Amino acid sequence: MFDKKQCNAFLAVIKTGSFESAAKELFLTAAAVSLRVQALEKSLGTLLINRTRPCTATQAGLEVVQYLQHAKLREQKLLHDLKAKTNKNFFKVRIGSNEDSLATWLLPAITETLIQQQLIAEIHVDDQSRTYALLETGLVHGCISMQARPMHGCEAIFLGNIRYKMVATPNFVQKWFTHGITREAFRLAPAIIFNDKDHLHFDVMQNRFGLVQNSYPYSSIPASESFVTAIRLGLGYGMVPELQLNELAPQSLIELYEPCAVDVALYWHHWQQQSLPLQKLTQHLVANARHYLAYPKLKD
Known part of the structure; x- marks a missing residue:
């Protein structure tokens, strides 16, 4: 029989990624959380948490x-x-x-x-x-x-594919891509990315133009609606879901380079016992x- 307090402490550490954050969530001290997790590990005879930053669960x-x-x-x-x-x-x-x-x-x-x-x-x-x-x-x-x-x-x-297109405003294209869609133009033009985990944008730039992350300027806008707003304001170009483009006025954003379009397959994962x-x-x-x-x- 599992001890509920020990289990809650263990789950809180896995959820938050640290004993300190788990302690705040449970209104305990970090030492108390650590003792409860250690007691659970001792009762099961195995290590449950990798003491890394962030903390992660072992296979057990x-x-x-x-x-x-x-x-x-x-x-x-x-x-x-x-x-x-x-x-x-x-x-x-x-x-x-x-x-x-x-x-x-x-x-x-x-x-x-x-x-x-x-x-x-x-x-x-x-x-x-x-x-x-x-x-x-x-x-x-x-x-x-x-x-x-x-x-x-x-x-x-x-579930289906969500298509992303590389888009920008007509004025932005005219300013930064006057001489065509070239590697040098992309090296100089500012991009809009979601955040540093935006592998979609980074992969497109590296695979299509040989430009690695940080070899071109970009702004990080970690919110979908604000992300599109930044592109509409002319702050940069970016990869936008076609679903969002369909909601905008025609020609407010134009596709910058069609070969950069990417289809991302999405799947719904769930436990078998529901x-x-x-x-x-x-x-x-x-x-x-x-x-x-x-x-x-x-x-x-």
């Missing part, structure tokens, strides 16, 4: 996280089923999402289910290449990721995503 730690999250899901399901008749109780679902999906298609795709199933959403945002880690460490029930392969105990469902509300969420999310994302047609 990941197995414990998965077990505890499954137990929590079963508890939530039982409470939801017992209290369903009151119509006053909500089931919290934690979703890992990239910023662009959240800003465009995710909420419209799940709104009906959230209302009908009385779900409240806690959305954790990270790059689509990193949301997988949120599920792996048990911080979310499901996540939108570019990873195609599911981890043990999970399923991965293809409560009924989470099953409903998965069904509707997968079905509705196809109204927004590009879904390749099967060849005859």
Whole structure:
């Protein structure tokens, strides 16, 4: 039988990445959190946390996280089923999402289910290449990721492709690319990136023009709507989801270089053992995503 206080301390460290941050979340001292984690490790006879910066779960730690999250899901399901008749109780679902999906298609795709199933959403945002880690460490029930392969105990469902285009304002193109789309022009022109984890932009620049990160000027705007606003204001060029471009006035932004367009495949990852509300969420999310994302047609 697991000690609840020890488990909460362990999960808090995995969630926050440090004993100090976990202590603040639990209103304890860092020493008290450390003692509880050590007691749990001693009772299990194995190390659960790598004492690095940030702290990460060992393989045994990941197995414990998965077990505890499954137990929590079963508890939530039982409470939801017992209290369903009151119509006053909500089931919290934690979703890992990239910023662009959240800003465009995710909420419209799940709104009906959230209302009908009385779900409240806690959305954790990270790059689509990193949301997988949120599920792996048990911080979310499901996540939108570019990873195609599911981890043990999970399923991965293809949602569709989100297309990114390299765009800028007509005035920006005229100013910085007067002599054409060249490597030298990209070396001098300011770009807009999301943040230092924006591998999409960095990969395009390196693969297409041989320009590595920090070899050209760029501004970091870590919010989807503000990111597009910065490009519309002429502060730089950038990779923008086609879904966002469709909402803008025609010609306010133009495609700078068509060969730089990139299709990013997105997948919905979730635990195989799901409560009924989470099953409903998965069904509707997968079905509705196809109204927004590009879904390749099967060849005859």
